[in-house]
Amino acid sequence: xxxxxxxxxxxxxxxxxxxxxxxxxxxxxxxxxxxxxxxxxxxxxxxxxxxxxxxxxxxxxxxxxxxxxxxxxxxxxxxxxxxxxxxxxxxxx
Amino acid sequence: xxxxxxxxxxxxxxxxxxxxxxxxxxxxxxxxxxxxxxxxxxxxxxxxxxxxxxxxxxxxxxxxxxxxxxxxxxxxxxxxxxxxxxxxxxxxx
Numbered sequence: 001x002x003x004x005x006x007x008x009x010x011x012x013x014x015x016x017x018x019x020x021x022x023x024x025x026x027x028x029x030x031x032x033x034x035x036x037x038x039x040x041x042x043x044x045x046x047x048x049x050x051x052x053x054x055x056x057x058x059x060x061x062x063x064x065x066x067x068x069x070x071x072x073x074x075x076x077x078x079x080x081x082x083x084x085x086x087x088x089x090x091x092x093x
Numbered sequence: 094x095x096x097x098x099x100x101x102x103x104x105x106x107x108x109x110x111x112x113x114x115x116x117x118x119x120x121x122x123x124x125x126x127x128x129x130x131x132x133x134x135x136x137x138x139x140x141x142x143x144x145x146x147x148x149x150x151x152x153x154x155x156x157x158x159x160x161x162x163x164x165x166x167x168x169x170x171x172x173x174x175x176x177x178x179x180x181x182x183x184x185x186x
Contacts, residue, residue, distance in 0.1 A: 006135055006157050013131060013183055019155050038106060042099055042179070044137055044155075062112055062137075064099050086135070086179075090106050093186070 001028050006086065014091040021084050022048065022077040029074040036092035039069035046083035049076040059085075094121050099179070107184040114177050115141065115170040122167040129185035132162035139176035142169040152178075 006017045022028065033039070041050060042064035049056050051074035052067045059065060067073060069089060077083040099110045115121065126132070134143060135157035142149050144167035145160045152158060160166060162182060170176040 004155075006155070007133065007159055010159075015183075017133065017135075017157075017181075040100065040110065042110075062097075062099070064110075066100055066103075088110075088181075090108075 001026060014093050016087075016089040016091075018087045018089075019044075019084070020075075020087055021082050022075055023082060024077055024080050027074060027076045030069075030072070032072055033069040033089065034091060035070045037069035038066065038090045039073075040064055040066050040086075040088040040090075041075075042086045042088075044084040044086060046077070046081045047079045048083040048085050049078055050074070051076065094119060107186050109180075109182040109184075111180045111182075112137075112177070113168075113180055114175050115168055116175060117170055117173050120167060120169045123162075123165070125165055126162040126182065127184060128163045130162035131159065131183045132166075133157055133159050133179075133181040133183075134168075135179045135181075137177040137179060139170070139174045140172045141176040141178050142171055143167070144169065 002021045004019045043059045095114045097112045136152045
């Protein structure tokens with residue numbers, strides 16, 4: 001898993017924006033963020049499985065999902081290609 | 094120019110998130126948004142020129158720029174390939 005900030009932490013917006021790659025077969029389980037965090041994941045290329053609210057959802061390029069980042073969630077690449085996605089994390093103001 | 098919302102308007106975050114393509118040679122001049130708007134542009138593929146604060150800046154894939162969206166700005170594709178980018182617009186809360 002590679003994680004690159006697209007922008008530095010934005011104190012005004014309380015906002016982080018990462019560019020992330022996940023290798024084929026990789027699984028990343030995220031510990032829940034702070035209460036009230038809203039996360040958006042948008043797939044840039046490849047396919048990504050997201051585990052949210054107890055179910056896996058497969059996302060393709062140029063589609064995304066919005067979810068409560070303060071609950072457990074996981075990222076999985078069950079494809080044979082690198083999955084590239086952006087993660088937007090809005091913290092409560 | 095094609096514009097597709099990646100997510101519906103987010104009333105909690107006061108946030109719009111668009112996926113946009115600009116054909117080779119195309120220029121799009123944006124009228125300023127409401128006062129206090131912060132815009133992020135991230136290039137997904139191709140190259141994009143952004144006119145901000147009186148100067149053109151060329152952005153390549155997986156790089157972006159953050160700017161005050163309440164001033165005039167413009168998007169230009171001076172390459173021979175389609176430019177694909179995401180535009181994130183945060184309105185004041």
